[in-house]
Amino acid sequence: MKAFTCRECGNRLYFENSACVSCGTRLAYFREDREIVPVSPEGRYVDRDGYIWWVCANAVDTGCTWLARIEGQMCFACELTRTRPNDAAPDRVWDQFSRAEQAKRHLVVELDSLGLELRTRAQDPQEGLAFDMLASDGDAASQDVVIGHDNGVITIDLAESDDAYREQVRMRLDEPYRTMLGHLRHEVGHYFEWQLVRGPELMARCTEVFGDESVSYDESLQRHYSQGPPDGWAERYISTYATMHPFEDFAETWAHYLHIRDTLGSAAAYGLADPVPDGMPFRQVVTDVWVPLSAALNVINRSMGHEDLYPFVIPPAVLDKLDFVDTLVQGSTEP
Known part of the structure; x- marks a missing residue:
């Protein structure tokens, strides 16, 4: 992950920042320039070509800090998610979903930095990449979720975003390392073997x-x-x-x-x-x-x-x- 600075005051930023802690400027990640840019209080950004961008529609639901092409629409990273928790899911599942999406955004930045091509399912219905974010511990009707990849669709168990749950699984399987970002990197490896x-x-x-x-x-x-x-x-x-x-x-x-x-x-x-x-x-x-x-x-x-x-x-x-x-x-x- 590169180091980011606020364009308004020069303060050091983290990739997840939605506002500068020094000057208070609202911020968003602009994928086309791979930079964190200042946006208006309404979430509006004008690029060097005069095109208007807007903060992702998932800014409230998942804390997404990326820019979308159209007001009220999702950014590229969020468009990769095909399935997400329903509105009635418990708060803990939405918390898990937010953490999983944060890890996925990190993954997308990393793949972009390597120059690897990413296509959504809408862009390429046959071989585009998609994520099914499912909860194995959401409620009484929860389903068994198997993390895996199948022809471009990556299934993620949101329970793995919970530190206590993930540590239990790690110890049970005697693994030295287990993280949500690690799961995403592993599963996207299956996708790119299929592609490359x-x-x-x-x-x-x-x-x-x-x-x-x-x-x-x-x-x-x-x-x-x-x-x-x-x-x-x-x-x-x-x-x-x-x-x-x-x-x-x-x-x-x-x-x-x-x-x-x-x-x-x-x-x-x-x-x-x-x-x-x-x-x-x-x-x-x-x-x-x-x-x-x-x-x-x-x-x-x-x-x-x-x-x-x-x-x-x-x-x-x-x-x-x-x-x-x-x-x-x-x-x-x-x-």
């Missing part, structure tokens, strides 16, 4: 790196939860869940690619690290920049009594997988 790994050469290379994706997913799932990861898994995978199936290995690797890219960008924006040099191979970014920085950040977290920021070890085999993901990302943004 096309053509015989790329598909063959993906199979070579991650394994044969034609093996039964259901059988792999049952084996994973009944037997656990294979012996020696840490030498070849970033997490135990990555061992379950090649699809999950790709999505886990993609999520960690985003973890690393975003955190390094944030560290550079706030003066904690030098910007990554253009053209540096990603495996070198990991070994020469990320590993020392994440080790330092882990120690800082421990100094505050928190768990490690990045509780993972990246073996050479995972470096190969991260390199493959970087190749996909760089290839998708070539002119």
